[in-house]
Amino acid sequence: MKKLFYGVLFFLFLIPFATTVNGQEKGEKQLSLETILKSGQFYPHGVRGISPLKDGELFARITSDSIVAYSYKTGKAVRTIVASDELIPPGDSVPISLRNYKLSNDETKILFATKTESIYRRSSRSYYYVFDTKTKKLTPLSDNGKQRLADFSPDASKVAFVRENNLFIKDLNTGKEQQITFDGEKEHIINGTTDWVYEEEFSVTKGFCWSPDGKKLAFMRFDESSVKEWTLTYYGELYPERYHYKYPKAGEDNSIVTVHIYSLETGQTIPVDTGPETDQYIPRIKWTSDNNKLAVYRVNRLQNKLEILFADADSGKSQVVFTEKNKYYIEDANYDAIRFADDANRIFLTSERDGYNHIYIYDISKGELQQITTGSWDVTDLTGVDQKNEKIYYQSAEVSPLDRNVYVIGFDGKNKKCLTPEAGTNSARFSSNFKYFIKVWSDATTPPVYSVNYGKNGKLIRVLEDNEKLKELRAEYNLQPKEFFTITTADGVKLNAWKILPPDFNPEKQYPVLFDIYGGPGSQTVRNNFGSGNMWSEYLAGQGIVVVSVDNRGTGARGEAFKKITYMQLGKYETQDLIASARYLAGLPWVDKDHIGIFGWSFGGYMASLCMTKGSDVFDVGIAVAPVTNWRYYDNIYTERFMRTPQENPDGYDDNSPINFADQLKGKFLLIHGMADDNVHPQNTYDFITALVAADKDFELMLYPNSNHGIYTGKNTRFHLYEKMTDFLLENLK
Numbered sequence: 001m002k003k004l005f006y007g008v009l010f011f012l013f014l015i016p017f018a019t020t021v022n023g024q025e026k027g028e029k030q031l032s033l034e035t036i037l038k039s040g041q042f043y044p045h046g047v048r049g050i051s052p053l054k055d056g057e058l059f060a061r062i063t064s065d066s067i068v069a070y071s072y073k074t075g076k077a078v079r080t081i082v083a084s085d086e087l088i089p090p091g092d093s094v095p096i097s098l099r100n101y102k103l104s105n106d107e108t109k110i111l112f113a114t115k116t117e118s119i120y121r122r123s124s125r126s127y128y129y130v131f132d133t134k135t136k137k138l139t140p141l142s143d144n145g146k147q148r149l150a151d152f153s154p155d156a157s158k159v160a161f162v163r164e165n166n167l168f169i170k171d172l173n174t175g176k177e178q179q180i181t182f183d184g185e186k187e188h189i190i191n192g193t194t195d196w197v198y199e200e201e202f203s204v205t206k207g208f209c210w211s212p213d214g215k216k217l218a219f220m221r222f223d224e225s226s227v228k229e230w231t232l233t234y235y236g237e238l239y240p241e242r243y244h245y246k247y248p249k250a251g252e253d254n255s256i257v258t259v260h261i262y263s264l265e266t267g268q269t270i271p272v273d274t275g276p277e278t279d280q281y282i283p284r285i286k287w288t289s290d291n292n293k294l295a296v297y298r299v300n301r302l303q304n305k306l307e308i309l310f311a312d313a314d315s316g317k318s319q320v321v322f323t324e325k326n327k328y329y330i331e332d333a334n335y336d337a338i339r340f341a342d343d344a345n346r347i348f349l350t351s352e353r354d355g356y357n358h359i360y361i362y363d364i365s366k367g368e369l370q371q372i373t374t375g376s377w378d379v380t381d382l383t384g385v386d387q388k389n390e391k392i393y394y395q396s397a398e399v400s401p402l403d404r405n406v407y408v409i410g411f412d413g414k415n416k417k418c419l420t421p422e423a424g425t426n427s428a429r430f431s432s433n434f435k436y437f438i439k440v441w442s443d444a445t446t447p448p449v450y451s452v453n454y455g456k457n458g459k460l461i462r463v464l465e466d467n468e469k470l471k472e473l474r475a476e477y478n479l480q481p482k483e484f485f486t487i488t489t490a491d492g493v494k495l496n497a498w499k500i501l502p503p504d505f506n507p508e509k510q511y512p513v514l515f516d517i518y519g520g521p522g523s524q525t526v527r528n529n530f531g532s533g534n535m536w537s538e539y540l541a542g543q544g545i546v547v548v549s550v551d552n553r554g555t556g557a558r559g560e561a562f563k564k565i566t567y568m569q570l571g572k573y574e575t576q577d578l579i580a581s582a583r584y585l586a587g588l589p590w591v592d593k594d595h596i597g598i599f600g601w602s603f604g605g606y607m608a609s610l611c612m613t614k615g616s617d618v619f620d621v622g623i624a625v626a627p628v629t630n631w632r633y634y635d636n637i638y639t640e641r642f643m644r645t646p647q648e649n650p651d652g653y654d655d656n657s658p659i660n661f662a663d664q665l666k667g668k669f670l671l672i673h674g675m676a677d678d679n680v681h682p683q684n685t686y687d688f689i690t691a692l693v694a695a696d697k698d699f700e701l702m703l704y705p706n707s708n709h710g711i712y713t714g715k716n717t718r719f720h721l722y723e724k725m726t727d728f729l730l731e732n733l734k
Contacts (some may be wrong), residue, residue: 008337020722023087027476031542033726036535037719042474044447044467044530047438051103056433062098069108072436072452075462080430082110082131087138089129093129096129096138104156108133109172111141111150111179120196120678121709123205124148130159130172141170142177149193149206149640158264159209160192160217167192167208167219169264180217180262181270187229187246190222195255197248198222200679201637202332203282213291216313217262218272220285224255232676235705245678250632250639250653251646257282257474259296261313270316274298274309281637284335288344295340303329303641308338308347320346321364327565329641331522337382345579348392350532352560361411372413378557380404381427386434393419393434393455395427401496401557402484402528406439406458419458427528430455442530444498445469446483447706478503479538484526487550490582496526497550497581500534500541512595512733513585515611515619519574520603521642522556524564525549536722543730548585552577568649570631570642571656578607579615586618597621597733599725602680602709603628609658609688616666621733623725625672626680626709629688630657633681662691668732670701700711700728 036042049062058069058078065084068077072477087096100113106566110133113126126730127149128141139151141159147168150161150389159170165184170177171275181191192208195274199205207220227246234241259272259282274282274296281299284490288295288310296309296318304326311318324330333354339348346361357378361370372392373379381395390411395404406428409416420426424589431437434455442448453460480500488497502511516537517523537547551575554566566573578598586593598619605627612622631639631653632646646653654660673685692699702724707713712719 011446018194029226031477031479031535031539033719033723036539037722038489042533042535044470044533045465046448047450047464047483049098049101050429050438051101051415052429052431053103054105056431056435057511059438060285060582065098066099067101069568072431072459075452076303079463081107081133082129086136087112087129087131089138089140092226102152103151104152106156109152109156113150113151115146115382117146119197122199122203123193125163128159128161139172140166144177149208151206151208151210153210154212155214158214162192162208165190165193167217167262167589168215171291173266174709181219181221185626187244188223188225189225189257192219194220195222195227196245196678197254197635198281198283201635201641203283204283207285208288208385209285211287211291211294211407211543212289212314215264215291218259218285218287218294218313219262220282221258221260222255223258226253229257230678232336232678232680234676236377243676247681248636250634250636250643253496254279254281254301254636256361259285259294259311261294261311264564270314270617271391272296272311272316273318284338286338286340288340289342290344293344295338297338299333301328301640302644303332303514305733306330306335310344320363322349324349324351324353326352328560332641333522339382339385344388348382348405350379350382354503355561356559359394359409370413372409372411373416374413377401377449381441382556383428384430384434389434391434393428397557399423400528401524401551402526404527404529406437408455416455419453419455423457423483423528428453436461442529443528444484447474447530447533454477474533477538478542481540484528487581487584489577489584493552493553493577493580495552495577495581497548500537500547502541502544502546507590510590510592511544511546513548513582513598513599514621514729514733515578515582515598516547516549517552517578517598517600517607518602518604519555519578519607520601521554521566521570522553522557523603526555528549536726540726544734545729546591548652550578550581552581558633565644567642568652569656570652571606574607575610575614575656578611579618582615584619593734595620597623597729599623599625600627601625603716605680606658610656610661612667613658613661613664613667616664620667621669621729623670623728624673625711626674626677627658627671627684627688628680629659629684629693631658631686632683659688659691662688662697664694665692665697665699668728669697670702670725670728671699672702672704672725674709674713676706676713677709679709689709695733 051060069079096112096114102111109132112129116124116126118124125146125148130139147161167180176695183189184191224246227248229244230245230247256278261380284297286295292313294311298307306324307320308322310319310321334350337350345364361373377398379396383393404422404425427440428437438453439453447470449466450464482498484498530701587592598608598611605624608622608624609627611619673682712718
């Protein structure tokens with residue numbers, strides 16, 4: 001896409017033309033924080049519960065009171081899979097929510113989760129029910145307490161699940177519940193699921209999988225006995241509750257992870273040989289199409305070497321069939337891109353070995369690696385592999401790092417076709433036969449559009465949801481378009497950015513600027529997508545503040561060199577780029593150089609803290625929410641991936657720790673943290689406070705008891721947070 005440069009003012013495009021939408025003149029209404037945060041009317045609608053069905057011609061989706069099978073081609077409802085009134089448990093009057101459902105492979109049974117309680121970011125426990133679509137019978141999975149991660153066997157005759165760190169199998173024909181492991185113990189042994197750090201940083205909670213024939217169950221076992229504990233305090237009672245869990249910080253001991261295979265026929269469990277080294281990671285286990293071959297992904301502590309092992313399901317013996325190395329680190333997202341061919345002899349994968357993330361096919365028997373996609377751009381998702389027709393479907397940033405498009409290409413790397421040529425962000429979920437796909441598209445100013453398209457050429461069949469009502473609602477307000485542009489720093493680095501200008505923007509005046517940033521490894525805030533609609537930015541722009549976001553070095557979709565320059569020194573180049581961007585904007589005639597602010601959350605809070613200290617000559621106002629202030633305090637999987645251990649790289653940790661530069665703070669600074677943050681511990685903020693006090697620096701502080709990293713726990717918390725930040729900016733930045 002054509003990029004806009006800040007040196008040129010496209011003033012004509014900023015004039016708020018008046019139009020009429022449903023009798024309401026566009027631009028007449030004014031935003032309020034209450035409207036943005038409490039009404040919910042600015043959230044886009046989705047299409048709930050989409051699940052492709054096995055025949056390739058139908059897909060399931062949730063309606064207001066049912067799960068219904070629809071034809072991709074005609075759009076007609078073919079049958080009702082289950083109605084809400086069929087899901088009333090015995091002795092109850094309220095049906096189970098349709099939201100969390102899982103179909104068996106043969107689509108004769110459905111698992112529903114109810115009364116779900118969250119554990120951490122991705123984990124939860126629930127009461128599960130099994131609904132039989134033939135008999136219309138609803139049955140509780142277990143009467144012995146809540147379950148986790150319930151999953152049908154391939155033939156739908158059994159369900160495996162985790163409870164209290166042990167693994168169980170329920171036979172749906174006999175009703176018998178069998179316990180598979182017996183050593184599970186809180187804060188010591190975990191079977192069938194993962195510990196906190198695997199869940200957070202490898203995005204995995206399900207630690208077991210059925211063999212294709214359903215005769216074996218492979219599972220991971222975590223021994224976290226040597227992992228040090230962290231304690232969170234919850235308030236509200238006479239004596240606060242202390243919650244303990246295992247959290248391995250940078251350089252500290254991890255869980256020892258082993259892999260085991262349980263045989264339903266013999267009742268025996270065997271260990272899988274994962275090598276003598278225990279200070280390593282096993283981020284995934286997955287059965288191949290061969291009932292006797294379990295794939296185990298083995299990653300070294302530095303995360304720059306991935307090995308795929310094939311383990312014999314009867315003996316547990318294993319051999320390395322593929323090895324991937326990287327001089328920096330291997331992206332954890334690439335683990336989920338790995339697919340195994342039906343003959344179990346080929347592996348489909350993505351790798352950055354040529355400097356960009358591309359698709360490869362590895363032939364195990366020949367030891368040959370074939371590169372399928374090439375070019376100075378990144379594949380961002382391996383969407384699907386059609387082995388029958390030898391085609392690979394993927395999403396990439398080929399057109400621009402800001403956009404995402406979906407392509408199809410042959411196993412030979414030929415006959416590439418773009419299925420979604422529209423500028424913006426496109427994703428696709430294909431039918432089982434790849435004949436159709438459901439596309440989700442949006443751009444910076446258009447809410448998501450859900451549609452059914454042909455897999456062969458991407459041609460539109462029908463629109464499922466266009467969010468037209470949201471577009472009409474937004475048209476009633478004087479919202480300003482997000483405009484993309486490029487900043488070239490004094491060092492010649494080109495950075496992608498966007499800006500939202502005040503509705504009455506006048507280039508003859510001067511405006512304060514707020515940087516809204518994140519900046520972490522592989523991330524992007526500068527994307528041509530709708531996201532959440534940038535409503536807080538729109539509100540601030542309406543108050544006369546120019547809002548800007550910049551993707552510094554270290555961010556994604558621009559190749560390995562741009563992303564991994566930050567290796568071993570997180571914060572250095574990112575801060576340099578944001579300071580350079582602020583200096584650039586300060587030199588523009590319509591920017592008030594004495595009122596440049598920065599806001600960020602999590603890694604963004606870390607960046608805001610660094611910019612308010614190291615960049616205190618440029619940034620005048622800052623808000624850091626849940627910031628990391630010393631990488632020694634963060635978990636080891638994430639931190640060591642980019643920094644190695646503190647023992648190996650002490651200067652890398654110290655040279656860009658905001659705590660060590662507290663004496664350089666000059667401007668107005670607001671620190672915010674949830675006191676029950678299990679991810680970025682409030683220790684980061686507390687020790688930063690100590691350093692700021694020791695340096696005799698003035699700052700403001702807001703703490704939210706019982707709130708985690710998202711800061712939403714409790715009545716009115718989210719609104720209070722944004723009201724606090726807004727008032728701080730309007731008082732100090734304008």
